[in-house]
Amino acid sequence: MQPNPQPMGMGKEGLLMRLLFARILLAVLIISVISGTGLAPGHQVSAAGSMVLDSYDGPVTQNEITSFKAFIQTVEPVVWPNTGSMQSEYAQGKSGENIKAMGLMYEITGDTEILDRMIYFCDVLLSQRNDILPAPYGQRTVWTNTIAPIWPGNNTGTASADSANGDSVGHLAYCARLILQTPAIWNTTVPVTDTYGHGATYRQRANTFITEADYVVSQFLFPSLLDLSRGNKYYFSTQSPYMSGGIMPWNQQMMISYGLQNLAASHAIIGDNASLVTQYDGIVQTNLNWFFADDSAKQTYIDSKGNVAYNWGYNPTILGGEDSNHASLDVAGFYRAFLIGRYGITTAMMMPFANMYADVMMRGPNDFAGRVDGTDGTGHGAPTTYARNGNLFLAALRPDIYYTLGNVDLPNLSTTSMATFARFLWVKNQRNTSGGNDTQAPTAPTSLTATAASSSQIQLSWTASTDNVGVTGYDVYRGGILVGSSATTAYSDTGLAASTAYSYTVKAKDAAGNASAASNTASATTQAAAGGNLALGKTYSASTTWSTSYPAAYAFDGSTSTRWSASSGSLNNQWVSVDLGAATTYNEVVLKETTFQRVSSYKLQSSADGTTYTDIAGTSGTTIGASKSVSFSPVTSRYLRLYVTTATDVPTINEVEVYSTAAGDTTAPAAPTGLTATAASSSQIQLSWTASTDNVGVTGYDVYRGAAKVGSVTTTTYTDAGLTASTAYSYTVKAKDAAGNVSAASNTATATTQAAGGNLALGKTYSASTTWSASYPAANAFDGSTTTRWSASSGSLNNQWVTVDFGTATAYSQVVLKEITYQRVSSYKLQSSTDGTTFTDIAGTAGTTVGASKTINFTPVTSRYLRIYITTATDVPTINEIEAYSL
Numbered sequence: 020m021q022p023n024p025q026p027m028g029m030g031k032e033g034l035l036m037r038l039l040f041a042r043i044l045l046a047v048l049i050i051s052v053i054s055g056t057g058l059a060p061g062h063q064v065s066a067a068g069s070m071v072l073d074s075y076d077g078p079v080t081q082n083e084i085t086s087f088k089a090f091i092q093t094v095e096p097v098v099w100p101n102t103g104s105m106q107s108e109y110a111q112g113k114s115g116e117n118i119k120a121m122g123l124m125y126e127i128t129g130d131t132e133i134l135d136r137m138i139y140f141c142d143v144l145l146s147q148r149n150d151i152l153p154a155p156y157g158q159r160t161v162w163t164n165t166i167a168p169i170w171p172g173n174n175t176g177t178a179s180a181d182s183a184n185g186d187s188v189g190h191l192a193y194c195a196r197l198i199l200q201t202p203a204i205w206n207t208t209v210p211v212t213d214t215y216g217h218g219a220t221y222r223q224r225a226n227t228f229i230t231e232a233d234y235v236v237s238q239f240l241f242p243s244l245l246d247l248s249r250g251n252k253y254y255f256s257t258q259s260p261y262m263s264g265g266i267m268p269w270n271q272q273m274m275i276s277y278g279l280q281n282l283a284a285s286h287a288i289i290g291d292n293a294s295l296v297t298q299y300d301g302i303v304q305t306n307l308n309w310f311f312a313d314d315s316a317k318q319t320y321i322d323s324k325g326n327v328a329y330n331w332g333y334n335p336t337i338l339g340g341e342d343s344n345h346a347s348l349d350v351a352g353f354y355r356a357f358l359i360g361r362y363g364i365t366t367a368m369m370m371p372f373a374n375m376y377a378d379v380m381m382r383g384p385n386d387f388a389g390r391v392d393g394t395d396g397t398g399h400g401a402p403t404t405y406a407r408n409g410n411l412f413l414a415a416l417r418p419d420i421y422y423t424l425g426n427v428d429l430p431n432l433s434t435t436s437m438a439t440f441a442r443f444l445w446v447k448n449q450r451n452t453s454g455g456n457d458t459q460a461p462t463a464p465t466s467l468t469a470t471a472a473s474s475s476q477i478q479l480s481w482t483a484s485t486d487n488v489g490v491t492g493y494d495v496y497r498g499g500i501l502v503g504s505s506a507t508t509a510y511s512d513t514g515l516a517a518s519t520a521y522s523y524t525v526k527a528k529d530a531a532g533n534a535s536a537a538s539n540t541a542s543a544t545t546q547a548a549a550g551g552n553l554a555l556g557k558t559y560s561a562s563t564t565w566s567t568s569y570p571a572a573y574a575f576d577g578s579t580s581t582r583w584s585a586s587s588g589s590l591n592n593q594w595v596s597v598d599l600g601a602a603t604t605y606n607e608v609v610l611k612e613t614t615f616q617r618v619s620s621y622k623l624q625s626s627a628d629g630t631t632y633t634d635i636a637g638t639s640g641t642t643i644g645a646s647k648s649v650s651f652s653p654v655t656s657r658y659l660r661l662y663v664t665t666a667t668d669v670p671t672i673n674e675v676e677v678y679s680t681a682a683g684d685t686t687a688p689a690a691p692t693g694l695t696a697t698a699a700s701s702s703q704i705q706l707s708w709t710a711s712t713d714n715v716g717v718t719g720y721d722v723y724r725g726a727a728k729v730g731s732v733t734t735t736t737y738t739d740a741g742l743t744a745s746t747a748y749s750y751t752v753k754a755k756d757a758a759g760n761v762s763a764a765s766n767t768a769t770a771t772t773q774a775a776g777g778n779l780a781l782g783k784t785y786s787a788s789t790t791w792s793a794s795y796p797a798a799n800a801f802d803g804s805t806t807t808r809w810s811a812s813s814g815s816l817n818n819q820w821v822t823v824d825f826g827t828a829t830a831y832s833q834v835v836l837k838e839i840t841y842q843r844v845s846s847y848k849l850q851s852s853t854d855g856t857t858f859t860d861i862a863g864t865a866g867t868t869v870g871a872s873k874t875i876n877f878t879p880v881t882s883r884y885l886r887i888y889i890t891t892a893t894d895v896p897t898i899n900e901i902e903a904y905s906l
Contacts, residue, residue, distance in 0.1 A: 069433040070440040075425045079444055079452045084128050091136045092804035096143040099156035105170040110183035110893055118190045120441035125197055127448050131737045136513040139211045141194045145231055146215050161513035162260050163243045168235045171616040181261040182271035188278030191232040196281050229285050250568050251305040263359050268334040270345045273352020276303045280359050307362050326374040327506045330392050333806030339390045342400035347409030354412040366489030367506045373416035396803035411442040415449045461486035463536040469523055469543035470646040477543045479510045484527035484535055496524045520544045551716040554677040558598040563589045571595050574672045579613045584671040593670050596660035604679050606653040612643040620664040623654035688713035688754035690763040696750055696770035697872050704770045706737045711754035723751045748770045779831055779903040784824040789815045800898045805839050810897040819896050822886035831904050832879040837900040838869040846890040851882035
C-alpha cells in the first residue's frame with residue numbers, strides 16, 4: 020500500500036512548496052504565451068470536424084473510437100482568463116462535460132490514450148485552483164475570508180464559490196478511480212508531461228488527484244459550504260452567501276455526490292482510509308435515499324402508458340415540474356451513482372426516470388416537453404427540438420427510444436458534442452454487450468414477506484430479482500389477481516378489510532416484457548379496526564444512542580428508513596422507550612429490525628412512572644428480524660419499552676409500533692384550520708391547510724368543492740385541476756382517521772381561476788433596479804418557473820424593483836407574486852407606467868409580506884409597464900415569479 024502525498028499547502032513546509040509551485044506555474048504560463056501552446060491565457064483551440072458513428076447498431080467500432088480520439092486532441096481545457104466562472108466551466112460547462120465524456124469513453128474502450136487526455140485536462144484543472152494558481156486569478160480571498168481551495172465563480176474581487184466546486188472534485192476523483200481500477204498501469208510513466216509536479220507515474224498522479232480532492236472536501240465543502248447536521252442531508256450552511264441555510268437542489272446534490280462517491284471508491288481500492296470511505300458513502304447514500312426512498316421529496320405515479328414514472332421538482336421540497344435542463348443534470352447524476360454500483364440503486368429504481376422521459380416528455384418527432392410533468396414553460400423550462408444529453412442514458416433502460424434519440428441528437432450519425440457522443444456510445448455498447456433481442460425472463464423474486472401495517476394496509480417486501488439485461492419492475496398479485504406494480508422491492512396494499520387474511524405473490528419483469536415465475540407466497544392478517552399506532556407523536560428515550568443521527572425518536576417515527584442505534588460498543592442491556600403521555604391500554608407491539616438484524620434476546624416492559632419497569636408476560640423472545648408482531652393480554656401503562664438483553668452487534672431498531680386491538684376508536688379528528696385557496700392557472704387552484712390532530716392519528720383528508728368530494732390526500736395540500744377559467748370556487752376539507760371517524764369541515768376558502776388568456780408577462784422584456792449577478796436576472800422573475808429567481812444586488816435591501824415591459828398598452832387586473840426560495844419582503848406596492856420612467860402606485864396593491872404566493876386583485880389598469888416596488892426587506896429581496904392577468 021502506497022501512502023498518499025500530503026495536500027499542497029499544509030503546514031509551513033507545504034506553504035513554501037506552494038509558493039515555489041506558484042512561481043513555477045507563472046513561469047510555465049509565460050513560456051506558454053511565448054510558445055503559443057494551448058495553456059496560454061487567451062489561446063483557444065477550436066475543434067475541427069465531428070465525431071462520427073459507423074452505425075447505430077452493432078458493437079462500438081475502432082473507427083468510432085478513433086474519431087473520438089482525434090476530436091479530443093483538438094479541444095483544450097479552459098484556463099483563466101478565458102472564462103468568467105471557472106467553477107461553472109468545469110461543472111456543466113464544456114471543460115467539465117468533456118472530462119466526464121473522456122472518462123466514460125475510457126470505461127467503454129480501456130484505451131489509455133483517452134485516459135491520458137483526461138489526465139491532462141485534470142492536471143490543468145488542478146492548476147487553476149485558487150490556492151494554487153498565482154495572482155491575479157489565483158490567491159484571491161473567498162467569502163470564507165481565506166484563500167480557500169476552490170475554483171472561483173467570478174474573475175475579480177472576492178472569489179465566489181458554491182456547490183459547482185463538487186464537480187471539480189468529482190473530475191479529479193473520477194480520473195483517479197479509473198487509474199486505480201487499472202493496476203497494470205500504476206507504475207508506468209504517464210505520457211503527458213508532468214508540468215505541475217503531480218507525479219510521473221499513473222499511480223502518483225492518482226494519489227495527487229485524490230489528496231487534492233480530499234483537501235477541497237475537508238477545507239471547503241464540509242466546514243464552509245455544507246450543513247450536514249440534518250442527518251447528513253445536503254443543506255447550505257448559513258455562512259454560504261449562496262442559498263444561505265437553504266436546501267440543496269437536486270442537480271447540485273449530484274455535483275457534491277459525484278466527488279464523494281468517486282473518492283469513496285478510490286480510497287476503497289487503495290484501502291488507506293476505511294473511516295473516510297464510510298463517511299463519504301454514508302453521506303451519498305443518505306441523499307440518494309432522500310430521493311428514492313422518500314415520497315415526500317418526489318412523486319411516483321402510473322403514467323398514461325401504464326408505467327411507473329417519477330415527477331420531481333428543483334429541490335426536495337418541490338414535488339413536480341422540474342425543468343428539462345436541470346432534469347437532464349439530475350438524471351445524469353443519478354445514473355452515475357447507479358453505474359458506480361455502491362449504493363444499492365437497481366435498474367427498477369432507475370426505470371421510472373426512463374418512463375417519465377419516454378412516456379411523458381417525448382411528445383412527438385423533435386418535440387420534447389420543457390418540464391418532467393409534460394408541460395412547458397420558458398427559459399430552462401421551454402420545449403426543445405432535441406434531447407438534452409443527460410437523458411441519452413435512459414435509452415439503455417427503454418430500448419424503444421434508442422433510435423429516436425440517436426436520430427435527433429446525432430443526425431447523419433455525427434456530433435461535435437463530446438458528452439452526446441460518449442453517452443450515446445455508452446448506450447450502444449450496453450445494447451451490444453447485453454444482446455439485442457432479449458428473451459430471457461428475470462429470476463423469481465425471493466423472500467417475500469407480508470406485514471400488517473394497520474387495519475386496512477399490508478406492507479410487502481422481497482429480495483430483488485436479477486436479469487441478463489435489467490429488471491424494470493415488479494407486479495404484485497393478491498390471491499392471483501394483479502393489484503399493483505412497483506419499481507422498488509416494496510409495495511403497500513391499501514384499502515383492505517380489518518382483521519382479514521390476505522395472500523400475495525410477486526413477479527419481476529424486464530424492458531422486453533419478459534416476466535419471471537412467481538415468488539414464494541406470503542400471507543398477513545390486517546389489524547383490528549380499533550385504531551392506529553399509539554406510539555406516534557409521543558416522547559421517547561433510550562439507554563444510549565450512537566449519535567444525534569440515530570435518536571430514540573427514529574424508532575417511533577413511522578418510517579423504516581430511519582432507526583435508533585445504541586452507542587458504539589453497547590451490545591447488551593440496551594433499551595428504547597416511549598412515553599405515551601397518559602395511562603394507555605395496548606395489547607400488540609410490532610417490532611421492525613430492518614436495516615441490521617442483530618438482536619438475539621429481548622422482552623417488552625411497562626411502567627407507570629418511567630423508572631420502575633415490569634416485564635410484560637409472554638413478550639420475551641430471541642431474534643426479531645425484519646418485522647415481528649408480539650401480541651399479549653391487554654396492558655395499561657404510560658411507558659412502554661423494548662429491552663434488548665443481548666445482541667450480536669450494536670442493536671439498531673427501525674420501528675416500534677404500539678396498538679390496541681381490544682377497543683374501538685370513536686373519537687373524530689379535530690377540524691383542519693387555516694385553509695387557503697390560490698388560483699395557480701386558468702384551470703387549477705392550489706389548496707393548503709394546517710394539519711388536524713387526533714387521539715390516535717390522522718390518516719388523511721377529504722377535499723370538497725362546494726358540497727361535492729373531489730379528492731383525498733394524506734398531506735396538507737391539494738391541487739384541484741380541470742376547472743373553468745375566470746370562475747370562483749369554494750372549498751372545505753375534512754380530516755379522517757383509521758377507524759373511519761371524520762372531522763367537522765374546515766373553514767371555507769374561495770378562489771377565482773385566472774383568465775383563459777394566460778400570464779400576460781411571459782415572453783416580454785424585463786428590467787430591475789439591481790441584480791445579484793448574471794445568474795439572477797430580472798427575466799427569471801417572469802419566466803414561468805418557480806425554480807428560478809431575480810435577486811437584487813448584494814447589500815441592496817430597500818427601494819428595489821423589477822419591471823415587465825408588455826410592449827404595448829395592456830389591460831390587467833390581477834398580479835400573482837411568488838417569493839418561494841427566501842421570504843424577505845416586508846413592504847411593497849405595485850406600480851404602472853406608460854413610458855417606463857414615471858410610475859404611479861396602483862390603488863389597493865400595497866402590502867407587507869409576500870410569502871410563497873400572493874394573489875392581488877384590483878380595478879383594471881391599462882399600461883405598458885408594470886413593476887413591483889419593494890420598499891423594505893429583511894435581506895436582499897429575491898422574487899421567484901411575477902404573473903399578470905386580465906380577469
